[in-house]
Amino acid sequence: MINNSRYDEAEYNILKYGFQVGIELIICMSVNMLFAIHFHMMEEFVILIFVLGSVRSYCGGFHFKRYRSCFLGSSIFICGILLSVKWFDFSMIVMWIMIIQSSSYILKRKPVENPNKRLDINEKQYYGQKLKKNIFILYCVSLALFSMQKKTDIAIIGLTLTFIAISMIVGERLMDKK
Numbered sequence: 001m002i003n004n005s006r007y008d009e010a011e012y013n014i015l016k017y018g019f020q021v022g023i024e025l026i027i028c029m030s031v032n033m034l035f036a037i038h039f040h041m042m043e044e045f046v047i048l049i050f051v052l053g054s055v056r057s058y059c060g061g062f063h064f065k066r067y068r069s070c071f072l073g074s075s076i077f078i079c080g081i082l083l084s085v086k087w088f089d090f091s092m093i094v095m096w097i098m099i100i101q102s103s104s105y106i107l108k109r110k111p112v113e114n115p116n117k118r119l120d121i122n123e124k125q126y127y128g129q130k131l132k133k134n135i136f137i138l139y140c141v142s143l144a145l146f147s148m149q150k151k152t153d154i155a156i157i158g159l160t161l162t163f164i165a166i167s168m169i170v171g172e173r174l175m176d177k178k
């Protein structure tokens with residue numbers, strides 16, 4: 001699909017990697033979307049992906065080294081959160097505590113580097129600004145959901161932010177060891 005005669009080796013490898021990641025992301029999201037459809041949880045799935053994409057992309061955290069591990073870990077994470085809100089009744093106050101605690105931690109520690117991608121000062125500032133904006137948007141969305149008494153959707157946001165914060169903690173610990 002990518003004609004490597006047009007690109008030098010470094011450009012070709014970057015394009016090849018980006019293409020591979022794109023295909024893997026499509027596969028992972030498709031499988032998890034099918035799971036959400038099966039359990040009649042598309043609204044919750046969309047909210048989870050919105051939170052994940054708007055926060056995790058800018059805060060960093062733990063990354064698996066292999067696609068299969070990433071696929072399995074991501075699927076367990078997504079399906080675990082979806083099933084948790086389906087099977088358990090979370091208190092609204094507990095969810096708000098999780099949202100505030102997790103987002104505070106995420107904003108305080110932003111962003112966590114990865115051994116494969118060190119960030120310069122400009123990148124850290126850029127990611128930090130995007131993260132602040134996105135967390136503010138999430139607070140607004142959470143307040144709107146609260147006013148509509150969408151308890152399950154608020155639980156999705158709280159649990160997702162909590163697992164993102166945990167991923168940051170694990171990522172920091174692994175970076176400290178390197």
